[in-house]
Amino acid sequence: MTDTAMTEPEQIVWQGRFITAKTRGKWEYVSRARGISAAVILAVHDNAVILVEQFRVPLGRPCIELPAGLIGDHDSGEAPELAAARELEEETGYRAGRMEDLGEFYSSPGMVSEAFHLMRAHDLVRVHDGGGVEGENITVHVVPLADLDSFIADKRAQGCGMDVKLLLLLGARMLD
Numbered sequence: 001m002t003d004t005a006m007t008e009p010e011q012i013v014w015q016g017r018f019i020t021a022k023t024r025g026k027w028e029y030v031s032r033a034r035g036i037s038a039a040v041i042l043a044v045h046d047n048a049v050i051l052v053e054q055f056r057v058p059l060g061r062p063c064i065e066l067p068a069g070l071i072g073d074h075d076s077g078e079a080p081e082l083a084a085a086r087e088l089e090e091e092t093g094y095r096a097g098r099m100e101d102l103g104e105f106y107s108s109p110g111m112v113s114e115a116f117h118l119m120r121a122h123d124l125v126r127v128h129d130g131g132g133v134e135g136e137n138i139t140v141h142v143v144p145l146a147d148l149d150s151f152i153a154d155k156r157a158q159g160c161g162m163d164v165k166l167l168l169l170l171g172a173r174m175l176d
Contacts, residue, residue: 004025005024005025005026005027006024007025008024008025009024010022010023010024011023011024013028015033016033017033018032018033018036018073019031019032019033020032020033029111029112029113030111030112030113030114031112031113031114032070032113032114034072034076036070036071036072036073037070037071037072037080037104037114037115037116037117038068038069038070038071038114038115038116038117039068039069039070039071039080039083039084039087039116039117039119040066040067040068040116040117040118040119040165041066041067041068041084041087041088041096041099041119041120041121042066042102042118042119042120042121042168043066043067043088043092043094043096043120043121043124044121044145045094045124045142047144047145047146048142048143048144048145049142049143049145049148049169050067050088050092050094050124050140050141050142050143051064051065051066051067051140051141051142051143051166052064052065052066052067052091052092052130052132052138052139052140052141053065053138053139053141053155053160054132054136054137054138054139055137056161059161061159061160061161062139062159062160062161063160063161063162063163064141064152064155064160064161064162064163064166065163065165065166066163066165066166066168067087067088067091067092068087068091068116068165069083069084069086069087069090069091070083071083071117080099080101080117080119081099081101081119084096084099084117084119084121085099085121088121089127089128089130090130090132090133091130091131091132091136091138091140092130092138092140093126093127093128093129093130093131093140094121094124094125094126094127094130095124095125095126095127096121096122096123096124097122097123097124097125098121098122098123099119099120099121099122100119100120100122101117101118101119102117102118102119102120103117103118104116104117104118105117105118107164107165108164118168145169148169148170149170152166152170
């Protein structure tokens with residue numbers, strides 16, 4: 001089934017280096033420039049999940065997130081597994097022995113056409129402190145899965161935003 005909006009031409013309203021604002025009929029939405037997608041990494045090590053905290057300008061505050069990064073922002077045609085491994089190590093200091101692609105997902109399909117590959121990191125080894133590349137100022141959190149709810153509550157109380165992808169970790173418990 002297709003929407004009648006798909007018969008309308010897509011128009012670029014504004015384009016920057018990383019994002020493009022578009023319209024199609026009455027719809028307004030944003031996409032990544034150059035067809036770039038992202039890799040989001042689920043990294044669980046010794047019954048703890050590896051999370052990152054980073055200031056996010058659109059929120060005006062720090063946000064707790066799964067490690068993530070763009071695929072192909074430096075090298076077009078980059079494989080999701082390679083981008084995920086690079087980003088995990090840059091951001092968290094953990095090197096994965098293997099990356100498993102769990103599929104492609106859309107973060108907010110009513111407003112953003114961006115897709116991300118959810119990657120599962122296996123066989124993790126800590127090789128440095130992490131923190132990202134210059135200017136990212138990423139804080140790494142290794143949170144025992146048993147303490148995740150209280151960690152999130154504490155970070156919310158401190159004013160941090162929570163990335164929707166954290167629902168991946170909270171999902172089943174939210175149904176109890």
